Amino acid sequence: MFDFKKVLQGYGTVTAxxxxxxxxxxxxxxxxxxxxxxxxxxTDFSAKACILLIAAMIVYGGFQTIGDFRAMLEELRLSQTxxxxxxxxxxxxxxxxxxxxxxxxxxxxxxxxxxxGDEQLPRCTIIVPAYNEGKHVLKTLRSILKSNYPSDKLxxxxxxxxxxxxxxxxxxxxxxxxxxxxxxINFKKxxxxxxxxYEGIVRGRGEIIVTIDSDSIIERQTLxxxxxxxxxxxxxxxxxGSVRVLNRREGLIPRMLxxxxxxxxxxxRASQSMVDTVFCTPGALSAYRKKVIIKDLKGWxxxxxxxxxxxxxxxxxxxxxxxxxxxxxRFQSDAVVYTMVPTEYVQLCKMLLRWARSNVRETxxxxxxxxxxxxxxxxxxxxxxxxxxFINPVMSRVLVFAIAGWMxxxxxxxxxxxxxxxVAASTAPVVFYSLRRRSSExxxxxxxxxxWLAGLWWVSIWAVLTMRNGKWLTRDLPTGRPAIxxxxxxxxxxxxx
Numbered sequence: 001m002f003d004f005k006k007v008l009q010g011y012g013t014v015t016a017x018x019x020x021x022x023x024x025x026x027x028x029x030x031x032x033x034x035x036x037x038x039x040x041x042x043t044d045f046s047a048k049a050c051i052l053l054i055a056a057m058i059v060y061g062g063f064q065t066i067g068d069f070r071a072m073l074e075e076l077r078l079s080q081t082x083x084x085x086x087x088x089x090x091x092x093x094x095x096x097x098x099x100x101x102x103x104x105x106x107x108x109x110x111x112x113x114x115x116x117g118d119e120q121l122p123r124c125t126i127i128v129p130a131y132n133e134g135k136h137v138l139k140t141l142r143s144i145l146k147s148n149y150p151s152d153k154l155x156x157x158x159x160x161x162x163x164x165x166x167x168x169x170x171x172x173x174x175x176x177x178x179x180x181x182x183x184x185i186n187f188k189k190x191x192x193x194x195x196x197x198y199e200g201i202v203r204g205r206g207e208i209i210v211t212i213d214s215d216s217i218i219e220r221q222t223l224x225x226x227x228x229x230x231x232x233x234x235x236x237x238x239x240x241g242s243v244r245v246l247n248r249r250e251g252l253i254p255r256m257l258x259x260x261x262x263x264x265x266x267x268x269r270a271s272q273s274m275v276d277t278v279f280c281t282p283g284a285l286s287a288y289r290k291k292v293i294i295k296d297l298k299g300w301x302x303x304x305x306x307x308x309x310x311x312x313x314x315x316x317x318x319x320x321x322x323x324x325x326x327x328x329x330r331f332q333s334d335a336v337v338y339t340m341v342p343t344e345y346v347q348l349c350k351m352l353l354r355w356a357r358s359n360v361r362e363t364x365x366x367x368x369x370x371x372x373x374x375x376x377x378x379x380x381x382x383x384x385x386x387x388x389x390f391i392n393p394v395m396s397r398v399l400v401f402a403i404a405g406w407m408x409x410x411x412x413x414x415x416x417x418x419x420x421x422x423v424a425a426s427t428a429p430v431v432f433y434s435l436r437r438r439s440s441e442x443x444x445x446x447x448x449x450x451x452w453l454a455g456l457w458w459v460s461i462w463a464v465l466t467m468r469n470g471k472w473l474t475r476d477l478p479t480g481r482p483a484i485x486x487x488x489x490x491x492x493x494x495x496x497x
Contacts (some may be wrong), residue, residue, distance in 0.1 A: 028311035062420025097204040103271035110270040113229040125204030130214035131161040137214040137275035141174035149223040162190035216339040237292040237327025241285030246338035256448035263429040269331040275381025276328035283315045313358025326375045356463030422449040429437035
């Protein structure tokens, strides 16, 4: 009999011993030590029970008002102009259901590429750009040094992008521990992440370029697994790693993002990988075949949008370069990286706003080649994903606002159905995470759905209205804090590290 659970669990990043559950925790070998404590069992259980209770109440209220909602939609359908909204709503709903089921089938067939032996692995250049990262960059570089990738095939470049804090000090400390394996590039002034990556790629001697964010930690086998798809298939131009949340015990926001990331990568990107077109290789961990990107590198560096230099979205932009050149972009689910995420609302909004603006910009750039003959084999799957990713963010919000007038007439019906929709949309990540990770942490997907509806719904709308804004937003030092501490404090911290 077909076992849906077994298939979803079959391409995990950690293999559990016989009779034990897989534990999705970073294995850094001392690269990062955290003293954060998880929530007490009773508090954790109570929080999840409350979330489930709220979700159940919303579902109950949704079913109670479903008759009134149908009557409202029928009235809308029979109105002079409302029929357009009605049929657009129905078409969007049907399209999303069909695409979701299609993606489920793709994910069921997904498997990561098997790892290569040492003799097959190509020479790699690892680039770690850092700006105002502080001690985190030391942990990142230590995790790379502990990788099981052959050291004679690894070039590591750490770039200080004009940081105003002590980032350079920590890079130099890592360099001192590396026995000459880390090359340091120091920009006197901040030039931006693209310029830092460009410098690293140009100086790189490897066939494969790997980029890792300076607040991220990799597992020992991550690099080997990330690079293996390039060895087996010459059509592969880029590979996206699988991003997990490093600080997931530091508050409610990281716990919610952990479930959201799992769905975004292990479901969405896995399905995209099955049609050879992952839309975005994440900055936290990605790999590129150098010969595929090198000829377009200057254009990527000097890219503009609406007359302004493109200073954000460098990961999505370079993915577009690979796809436009006719190469495949894959996802490797067992090439795991753990990254820091915001723990506060304002920082989360800044991060999501930057991502949303990048998506708006690069979706427009992708539209210029997506419906042309950009690859030799079929691109139908890529075009379906593009169409749904283009239509959904715009149409769904337009439709919600279009019928918002009913809130004045029947506010209870409107709000109950809106919340019911949030629960329904969150159920897919909940079920996927439950099956994939066998963890009750999946319940936080419901909390994230409520959180998005209450406090994050505006992000994509504001991103469209301010798409020309290219500010990074999340790397500035807090005001009032000195850029560099005293010499005695630095020496004390270095010794403690």
